[in-house]
Amino acid sequence: MSTKTLYDKLWDQHLVKQRDDGSALIYIDLQLLHEVTSPQAFEGLRMANRKPWRISGNLATPDHNVPTTKNERREGVNGIADPVSKIQVVTLDENCDEFGITEFNMMDERQGIVHVVGPEQGATLPGMTVVCGDSHTSTHGAFGALAHGIGTSEVEHVLATQCLVQKKNKNMLVRVDGELSPYVSAKDVVLAIIGEIGTAGGTGYVIEFGGTGIQSLSMEGRMTVCNMAIEAGARVGLIAVDQTTIDYVEGRPYAPKGEQWDQAVEAWKDLVSDEGAHFDNVVVLKAEDIKPQVTWGTSPEMVIAIDQAIPRSEDQTDPVLKEGYARAWKYMGLEGKSVLADITLDRVFIGSCTNSRIEDLRIAAEVVKGRQVAESLKQAIVVPGSGLVKAQAEAEGLDEIFTQAGLEWREPGCSMCLAMNADKLGNGEHCASTSNRNFEGRQGFGGRTHLVSPAMAAAAAIAGHFVDVNELVKH
Amino acid sequence: MRAFTQHQGIVAPLDLANVDTDMIIPKQFLKSIKRTGFGKNLFDELRYEDEGQPDQECTGRPLREDFVLNQAKYAGSSVLLARRNFGCGSSREHAPWALDDYGFRVVIAPSFADIFFNNCFKNGLLPIQLSEENVEQLFQEVANEDGYALSIDLEAQTVTTQSGTSFSFDVDDFRKHCLLNGLDDIGLTLQDQDAIKSYEAERQQSAPWLFVNKG
Ligand code: SF4
Numbered sequence: 001m002s003t004k005t006l007y008d009k010l011w012d013q014h015l016v017k018q019r020d021d022g023s024a025l026i027y028i029d030l031q032l033l034h035e036v037t038s039p040q041a042f043e044g045l046r047m048a049n050r051k052p053w054r055i056s057g058n059l060a061t062p063d064h065n066v067p068t069t070k071n072e073r074r075e076g077v078n079g080i081a082d083p084v085s086k087i088q089v090v091t092l093d094e095n096c097d098e099f100g101i102t103e104f105n106m107m108d109e110r111q112g113i114v115h116v117v118g119p120e121q122g123a124t125l126p127g128m129t130v131v132c133g134d135s136h137t138s139t140h141g142a143f144g145a146l147a148h149g150i151g152t153s154e155v156e157h158v159l160a161t162q163c164l165v166q167k168k169n170k171n172m173l174v175r176v177d178g179e180l181s182p183y184v185s186a187k188d189v190v191l192a193i194i195g196e197i198g199t200a201g202g203t204g205y206v207i208e209f210g211g212t213g214i215q216s217l218s219m220e221g222r223m224t225v226c227n228m229a230i231e232a233g234a235r236v237g238l239i240a241v242d243q244t245t246i247d248y249v250e251g252r253p254y255a256p257k258g259e260q261w262d263q264a265v266e267a268w269k270d271l272v273s274d275e276g277a278h279f280d281n282v283v284v285l286k287a288e289d290i291k292p293q294v295t296w297g298t299s300p301e302m303v304i305a306i307d308q309a310i311p312r313s314e315d316q317t318d319p320v321l322k323e324g325y326a327r328a329w330k331y332m333g334l335e336g337k338s339v340l341a342d343i344t345l346d347r348v349f350i351g352s353c354t355n356s357r358i359e360d361l362r363i364a365a366e367v368v369k370g371r372q373v374a375e376s377l378k379q380a381i382v383v384p385g386s387g388l389v390k391a392q393a394e395a396e397g398l399d400e401i402f403t404q405a406g407l408e409w410r411e412p413g414c415s416m417c418l419a420m421n422a423d424k425l426g427n428g429e430h431c432a433s434t435s436n437r438n439f440e441g442r443q444g445f446g447g448r449t450h451l452v453s454p455a456m457a458a459a460a461a462i463a464g465h466f467v468d469v470n471e472l473v474k475h
Numbered sequence: 476m477r478a479f480t481q482h483q484g485i486v487a488p489l490d491l492a493n494v495d496t497d498m499i500i501p502k503q504f505l506k507s508i509k510r511t512g513f514g515k516n517l518f519d520e521l522r523y524e525d526e527g528q529p530d531q532e533c534t535g536r537p538l539r540e541d542f543v544l545n546q547a548k549y550a551g552s553s554v555l556l557a558r559r560n561f562g563c564g565s566s567r568e569h570a571p572w573a574l575d576d577y578g579f580r581v582v583i584a585p586s587f588a589d590i591f592f593n594n595c596f597k598n599g600l601l602p603i604q605l606s607e608e609n610v611e612q613l614f615q616e617v618a619n620e621d622g623y624a625l626s627i628d629l630e631a632q633t634v635t636t637q638s639g640t641s642f643s644f645d646v647d648d649f650r651k652h653c654l655l656n657g658l659d660d661i662g663l664t665l666q667d668q669d670a671i672k673s674y675e676a677e678r679q680q681s682a683p684w685l686f687v688n689k690g
Contacts, residue, residue, distance in 0.1 A: 039508035151568035153597035256684035
């Protein structure tokens with residue numbers, strides 16, 4: 001068998017040692033670090049008197065805990081009001097100093113959400129293995145890189161050895177054929193995929209996303225798709241390298257230059273699955289069938305198209321689903337509601353490692369431009385993914401468009417995606433959110449999250465409830 | 476790492492599918508820079524009526540009476556019985572830390588999310604995958620009998636009920652070996668440091684762009 005999938009190739013290129021028991025030692029090219037999952041790993045290193053194996057194989061930035069209001073940010077770590085959050089951010093600064101690891105700290109314009117920062121800097125390159133103590137590390141698979149989230153013990157393991165002990169996963173291909181409709185974005189595509197295969201559909205697999213519906217996406221869009229591979233149960237999402245990938249990487253600060261660039265591009269051209277390569281599972285979706293998606297429940301698989309009725313527990317046959325739906329209905333307060341438009345929204349959040357890149361902000365701005373946020377809304381915030389995304393958006397005047405429409409323009413960070421800082425939902429509040437998880441309590445105690453694309457979140461902010469963005473822009 | 480060989484303990488049934496790591500340990504408790512002390516906040520939102528805060532004393536907080544861990548008959552349980560896709564969501568290792576700190580040594584479910592599954596082994600916590608039918612049978616048995624306990628033998632790869640029924644489970648050799656002997660992964664990997672060095676040297680030649688210095 002000489003044909004290989006992209007995953008097979010990446011695996012083979014990083015295999016340091018195959019062990020007899022079926023496990024393998026895999027070399028890690030890049031580890032990204034943030035303040036929440038690294039302190040215990042650094043502590044472990046210190047306790048065992050170990051040094052990082054290769055310092056240049058690491059890059060750090062705080063993101064989960066950092067405040068996103070100008071006032072708090074002005075003073076850097078000292079401005080963090082929550083003392084516990086502050087300790088974590090300070091600890092990251094200290095650990096990076098002590099071990100000599102490059103960190104974009106809170107005062108650095110390059111600071112941002114790790115998964116936005118890595119690609120933006122060209123730290124993430126095609127053909128790499130990338131890990132981070134964060135499940136959305138799958139994002140970097142958009143570059144044809146083998147990237148996945150790990151736990152803190154493994155963060156320590158990679159710091160100490162630049163390797164991970166792994167077992168090979170199975171290959172799954174998710175193909176999206178055809179052409180996407182207007183205002184149907186990468187987010188809708190990946191939500192539709194999760195709706196199709198379920199949140200455990202990809203467990204044990206590496207998912208490669210392919211087909212014209214994927215190839216036509218920008219790098220930003222591809223990152224959105226791979227970001228949510230983990231929400232389909234797959235630790236890794238992958239997209240083959242093509243000209244779009246190479247054009248995005250060229251000229252980035254850590255990308256190769258000159259002769260090395262040519263050499264790298266030559267090598268990257270092979271980062272595709274061979275014709276006829278074997279996949280253990282293949283799922284095909286038609287791009288034309290995908291409509292703007294909205295989650296109604298407390299799991300990303302509880303998702304429907306904007307024009308569908310909210311599914312009811314009593315219509316389910318599987319007892320586990322029946323129970324799960326009933327619980328979700330109760331938590332989400334859906335009694336007496338039948339369609340998404342019946343839900344009154346309290347807040348709108350545009351941001352997170354799923355949708356906080358420049359393209360996401362451009363489309364949201366396009367939708368709200370010249371319109372006003374619904375009066376019934378308590379808050380609508382836009383949180384750019386990094387300091388550089390923020391600067392770019394401001395250079396294009398997007399911040400003005402947002403603030404004129406009544407949305408708040410914030411400083412970069414994870415923010416309301418997981419509500420570790422002050423940005424959070426109140427008990428029972430409904431939020432249209434461009435993030436990736438609608439779990440119970442994810443955005444705040446008792447908060448009710450509905451996952452949508454940036455265009456749909458923007459449209460919801462204007463209407464005060466969910467609407468098909470295509471309808472809204474017509475008027 | 477603490478070794479795991481055999482264990483016998485009371486079973487707590489958590490009859491819920493897709494239990495995610497946000498449920499196991501909500502994010503406000505992730506602000507700790509330690510590995511211990513998470514047990515009192517395990518399943519915080521399911522367990523208490525109010526919203527928990529880090530560093531808060533938990534005795535005296537209002538309990539959700541219907542939650543499994545709040546029921547007297549499951550006091551002292553150390554085997555958690557759960558439904559499919561247990562541990563999905565965030566990669567936080569705080570989830571196995573919290574389960575461990577609370578006193579769980581084993582989690583049994585029909586399926587687990589990959590990262591959580593992997594994280595358990597690093598912390599001497601044994602995740603056991605049994606078929607949907609076997610898990611269903613255990614849920615029924617635990618509902619019918621107070622003080623229901625199971626015996627787990629990692630060496631033999633079996634889960635045995637008090638009436639003597641035995642289910643076998645799979646576990647891969649490397650993980651089993653590490654868990655049985657309480658081995659530290661890093662130490663093991665460093666035994667292969669020559670292999671890592673020669674791999675690195677070769678890669679530096681063939682793909683030098685992977686080794687840029689970040690400054
Ligand atoms: S934006 Fe949300 S999902 Fe992404 S890294 Fe931050 S907290 Fe995690």
